[in-house]
Amino acid sequence: MNRGELDPGFATNLPHTLGMEQSMALKDRILAKIFTAFPSLVRRAAEKIPPLKIGGIPWAPFTKGLKGSRVAIVTTAGVHLKSQKPFNMKDPNGDATFRVIPKDTKKEDFIITHDYYDHRDADIDINIVFPIDRLRELADEGFIGAVAENHYGFMGHIDGPHLKTLLNDTAPDAAKRLKEDGVDCVLLTPG
Amino acid sequence: MGLIQREIEKAGIPTAGISIVRRFTEETKAPRAVFLKWPMGHPLGEPGRGKQQITVLKKALETLETIKEPGTIIDLPYRWRRYEDMS
Numbered sequence: 004m005n006r007g008e009l010d011p012g013f014a015t016n017l018p019h020t021l022g023m024e025q026s027m028a029l030k031d032r033i034l035a036k037i038f039t040a041f042p043s044l045v046r047r048a049a050e051k052i053p054p055l056k057i058g059g060i061p062w063a064p065f066t067k068g069l070k071g072s073r074v075a076i077v078t079t080a081g082v083h084l085k086s087q088k089p090f091n092m093k094d095p096n097g098d099a100t101f102r103v104i105p106k107d108t109k110k111e112d113f114i115i116t117h118d119y120y121d122h123r124d125a126d127i128d129i130n131i132v133f134p135i136d137r138l139r140e141l142a143d144e145g146f147i148g149a150v151a152e153n154h155y156g157f158m159g160h161i162d163g164p165h166l167k168t169l170l171n172d173t174a175p176d177a178a179k180r181l182k183e184d185g186v187d188c189v190l191l192t193p194g
Numbered sequence: 195m196g197l198i199q200r201e202i203e204k205a206g207i208p209t210a211g212i213s214i215v216r217r218f219t220e221e222t223k224a225p226r227a228v229f230l231k232w233p234m235g236h237p238l239g240e241p242g243r244g245k246q247q248i249t250v251l252k253k254a255l256e257t258l259e260t261i262k263e264p265g266t267i268i269d270l271p272y273r274w275r276r277y278e279d280m281s
Contacts (some may be wrong), residue, residue, distance in 0.1 A: 056224060061203040061264075070260060123237060128242055130238055131235070131241055137248050170197060174202070177203045181202060182206070188210070191196075191202075191224075194234065
């Protein structure tokens with residue numbers, strides 16, 4: 004089979020010789036590997052997801068300038084601390100909760116819980132999805148004012164009823180905390 | 195990611211996103227973003243390549259100062275070199 008003919012939907016037809024749950028996890032791992040090996044398929048798979056209907060674009064003017072700003076990172080790459088509860092990978096609709104990541108977290112204390120993308124490279128260097136060391140360097144060189152005390156980790160695969168939880172509860176809660184932290188602007192990174 | 199970005203912006207904090215699936219960023223109507231046609235799991239590039247990561251990070255943060263039109267996505271010119279089949 005040519006690479007171009009590879010059907011991203013084929014893994015859904017895997018025989019269920021394993022338990023349903025294991026089979027689903029296996030399917031997701033296989034998909035993650037395929038999507039990493041054949042990046043064009045991600046776009047083809049993305050095209051099959053029905054479009055979201057959203058009106059208007061929120062806008063907060065940026066007046067402070069980067070040099071004077073306290074910057075936080077909010078990631079949907081499934082990043083959290085090993086000491087924190089992992090994101091729920093058993094729910095096909097994902098997990099709308101978030102984890103607070105203190106700025107001085109040690110490299111060895113990070114872990115990624117996210118079965119929907121291949122994070123082997125990010126496991127080697129967290130900065131490719133959560134650029135905390137790079138942000139610190141930008142503060143050191145004066146490109147930004149400061150690194151925020153706390154950063155926020157979500158798991159990006161959120162669907163069904165959890166979308167409502169995200170929009171009504173957890174995302175506004177994270178936004179409120181960012182305000183309380185005195186954050187001036189936020190960088191968002193995907194998985 | 196765009197949905198969370200919108201909620202933060204609604205709370206009054208300016209935001210900038212790094213997108214690797216342009217369609218998602220367009221549809222979620224994220225306020226500001228840079229786009230890279232790079233594989234999932236690599237929004238800032240490759241492990242251990244600090245200079246590459248800093249470049250993307252700076253470009254993303256600079257949109258806070260440069261983007262004046264809500265919903266603007268800036269296509270960054272960096273090509274992914276590791277996979278020959280990257281389209």
